[in-house]
Amino acid sequence: xxxxxxxxxxxxxxxxxxxxxxxxxxxxxxxxxxxxxxxxxxxxxxxxxxxxxxxxxxxxxxxxxxxxxxxxxxxxxxxxxxxxxxxxxxxxxxxxxxxxxxxxxxxxxxx
Amino acid sequence: xxxxxxxxxxxxxxxxxxxxxxxxxxxxxxxxxxxxxxxxxxxxxxxxxxxxxxxxxxxxxxxxxxxxxxxxxxxxxxxxxxxxxxxxxxxxxxxxxxxxxxxxxxxxxxxxxxxxxxxxxxxx
Numbered sequence: 001x002x003x004x005x006x007x008x009x010x011x012x013x014x015x016x017x018x019x020x021x022x023x024x025x026x027x028x029x030x031x032x033x034x035x036x037x038x039x040x041x042x043x044x045x046x047x048x049x050x051x052x053x054x055x056x057x058x059x060x061x062x063x064x065x066x067x068x069x070x071x072x073x074x075x076x077x078x079x080x081x082x083x084x085x086x087x088x089x090x091x092x093x094x095x096x097x098x099x100x101x102x103x104x105x106x107x108x109x110x111x
Numbered sequence: 112x113x114x115x116x117x118x119x120x121x122x123x124x125x126x127x128x129x130x131x132x133x134x135x136x137x138x139x140x141x142x143x144x145x146x147x148x149x150x151x152x153x154x155x156x157x158x159x160x161x162x163x164x165x166x167x168x169x170x171x172x173x174x175x176x177x178x179x180x181x182x183x184x185x186x187x188x189x190x191x192x193x194x195x196x197x198x199x200x201x202x203x204x205x206x207x208x209x210x211x212x213x214x215x216x217x218x219x220x221x222x223x224x225x226x227x228x229x230x231x232x233x234x235x
Contacts, residue, residue, distance in 0.1 A: 034219075034220035036220070036221070036222045038159070038222070040159075045209060045225045045226065045227055045228050046151075046159065046209070046225055047225070048211075048221075048222045048223055048224070048225070051219070051220065051221035051222060051223075052218075052219055052220065052221060055221070057221075057223065087158075089158065089159050091159075091161070091222065093220055097176050098161075098175050098176060099161075099173060100149070100161040101161065102151075102158060102159045102160060102161055103158075104158050105158045105159070
């Protein structure tokens, strides 16, 4: 069974920078895993932020960026704002019988 | 822009089935290749779980192994609506169920839009 691992929680100061990572139990994450990232605030549906590792949607704030870092997918928040406090989920494509697997989520606290 | 509107909350007894709908606007199921509708669920206080999906253009479904034999995903292209039917419900199926649209191509897999969610409560 494929497992996708994220940091359970991270804390960042307003205006600071924080990087979230997303690892797969199958090995190094590459662009072929088509990393997608989502933001979810309490009581709301998730919102898509990033696709294809580093591509942003038209509604994605410029302070959010995606990349590959040390064999993992990464989401970087730069110039963090209080409104960025949320849970962030990555989603990786593995193909086969279980094509898509979510990470467990990272709770980002802005403090 | 794609928008997805889901059916309302459901309360079911253990052993029953539930069918959740997801109506899409902004594109046509029957005239748009390169789109996929996924189903994702979230148990109370838990993370997101990919359940499966369907290509509205071809009708080809796929589902996660843990749901094999228990979930059916379909579409009605005449009303641009996708459905997720989950059978033999247990209390572990209590969750918010989301549909999500994906646009895909040879080098692209983009989850774009999610529905508002449908709360399914399984209780005796």
